[in-house]
Amino acid sequence: MPVTWDQAAALERVDGDSDLLTELVEIFVQDYPKHLACLVQALAQNDYAALCRAAHTLKGSLGYLGACEGQQLALEIEHASRAGDAARLRQLVSSLAAYLEALREIISPPSGEHDRAGDHY
Amino acid sequence: MTVPAITIEQTGPIAPGVALSKTATLGRVLVAEDDALYRHALDHLLTGKGYEVESVTDGLKALERACAADAPRLLMLDWMMPGLQGPEICRRVREHGSLRYEYILLLTAKHNPDDIVEGLEAGADDYLVKPFNAHELLARVRVGERMLRLHDGLLAAQETLRFQATHDALTGLWNRRALFELLNAELERAVRKSVPISVFLVDIDHFKQVNDQCGHLAGDAILQEIANRLSAAVRPYDLLGRFGGEEFILAAAELDLDGARQLADRLLAGVSSPPIRSGSYAVEVTVSIGVATALTANCPVEKLIQGADAAMYQAKHKGRNRIEACRL
Numbered sequence: 028m029p030v031t032w033d034q035a036a037a038l039e040r041v042d043g044d045s046d047l048l049t050e051l052v053e054i055f056v057q058d059y060p061k062h063l064a065c066l067v068q069a070l071a072q073n074d075y076a077a078l079c080r081a082a083h084t085l086k087g088s089l090g091y092l093g094a095c096e097g098q099q100l101a102l103e104i105e106h107a108s109r110a111g112d113a114a115r116l117r118q119l120v121s122s123l124a125a126y127l128e129a130l131r132e133i134i135s136p137p138s139g140e141h142d143r144a145g146d147h148y
Numbered sequence: 149m150t151v152p153a154i155t156i157e158q159t160g161p162i163a164p165g166v167a168l169s170k171t172a173t174l175g176r177v178l179v180a181e182d183d184a185l186y187r188h189a190l191d192h193l194l195t196g197k198g199y200e201v202e203s204v205t206d207g208l209k210a211l212e213r214a215c216a217a218d219a220p221r222l223l224m225l226d227w228m229m230p231g232l233q234g235p236e237i238c239r240r241v242r243e244h245g246s247l248r249y250e251y252i253l254l255l256t257a258k259h260n261p262d263d264i265v266e267g268l269e270a271g272a273d274d275y276l277v278k279p280f281n282a283h284e285l286l287a288r289v290r291v292g293e294r295m296l297r298l299h300d301g302l303l304a305a306q307e308t309l310r311f312q313a314t315h316d317a318l319t320g321l322w323n324r325r326a327l328f329e330l331l332n333a334e335l336e337r338a339v340r341k342s343v344p345i346s347v348f349l350v351d352i353d354h355f356k357q358v359n360d361q362c363g364h365l366a367g368d369a370i371l372q373e374i375a376n377r378l379s380a381a382v383r384p385y386d387l388l389g390r391f392g393g394e395e396f397i398l399a400a401a402e403l404d405l406d407g408a409r410q411l412a413d414r415l416l417a418g419v420s421s422p423p424i425r426s427g428s429y430a431v432e433v434t435v436s437i438g439v440a441t442a443l444t445a446n447c448p449v450e451k452l453i454q455g456a457d458a459a460m461y462q463a464k465h466k467g468r469n470r471i472e473a474c475r476l
Contacts, residue, residue: 042282
């Protein structure tokens with residue numbers, strides 16, 4: 028699974044405000060483990076509605092940040108939850124977990140930058 | 149030209165154009181978004197353009213805030229939210245129904261036409277597809293503001309027309325047509341509550357001479373001043389109007405014969421002194437008052453007015469500046 032970040036598209040979306048983009052990345056990095064945990068738990072409980080909701084939220088955030096492959100994966104999870112396809116969901120959720128881990132490496136600002144963004148927010 | 153139907157609320161005269169200009173709630177946006185990332189982006193982008201942003205994170209809170217009297221009138225609602233979803237909030241806000249209009253922008257990751265139609269049918273004015281671009285967001289918000297301003301302008305114009313259609317242009321009192329409608333309603337109320345109702349006709353004495361000697365502008369000034377003096381003498385819930393020419397009409401409920409007499413005395417005394425100044429003139433003005441009181445209601449409006457009219461002519465014949473009453 029390729030992991031690319033279309034930073035230029037994300038920056039254009041926020042009208043070139045790179046500080047804002049840094050803050051949004053920061054929020055995402057803090058927030059996504061919670062949504063991922065929801066996905067994993069919902070999968071274990073065959074709770075397709077919860078799977079769909081968590082995937083929907085992740086899809087929105089990933090789309091805004093320009094993480095296109097992740098957005099696509101989340102969309103597929105939404106579809107598979109509606110279809111109730113448990114086997115496919117297990118596969119997709121694990122792909123998304125790996126993807127998010129890799130994405131975090133790419134989009135996280137260096138640690139010095141990290142603190143500054145934290146202060147901002 | 150057809151005259152639009154006018155509903156008259158018995159709240160007393162309201163100055164035109166003031167009631168509904170809620171400019172203070174423009175420039176404010178209510179954002180309902182459960183995703184922290186979008187919430188922060190919206191807050192930052194809107195605040196950066198000078199909007200005051202209020203954020204909530206679930207649908208129930210969004211509905212509660214949207215229906216509050218001091219809420220922003222520009223609402224940005226995420227479609228998928230815990231509590232209530234965007235379209236349902238739209239439906240409930242529209243059902244809540246009030247004079248004020250909320251402009252609703254639905255945020256959605258859905259872009260198939262059926263979903264968009266569903267959102268708009270639910271009451272949204274516009275929608276914005278996620279992930280949205282800052283320029284498009286701000287442009288759509290400006291459209292919303294434009295619509296709200298247009299709406300406020302129309303309401304203010306309607307209010308002005310309503311005022312003009314129901315009030316006498318010279319004195320600001322109820323006009324004859326409005327007063328008849330209000331009088332009918334007041335009479336029905338009196339019947340229902342079994343209380344007496346009185347109609348007073350107040351006619352300025354020798355008004356033609358005032359006009360002839362001082363001119364019509366002075367005559368107008370005198371009519372205005374008499375209207376002010378009568379307004380000051382009546383109770384806030386009495387109905388006072390200009391019946392025509394130099395004649396005023398007053399309807400007052402829940403007064404017995406003595407009470408009606410006392411009110412008429414107050415009117416008579418209140419009008420006649422001090423002399424009214426207009427330009428170089430100081431005119432001593434008196435009025436003749438005819439009162440008709442229906443103690444047990446169920447008396448048609450026409451009969452009350454005829455009674456008051458006859459009593460008023462009697463007051464004229466008996467020398468003016470006096471009160472005559474008749475009981476029906």
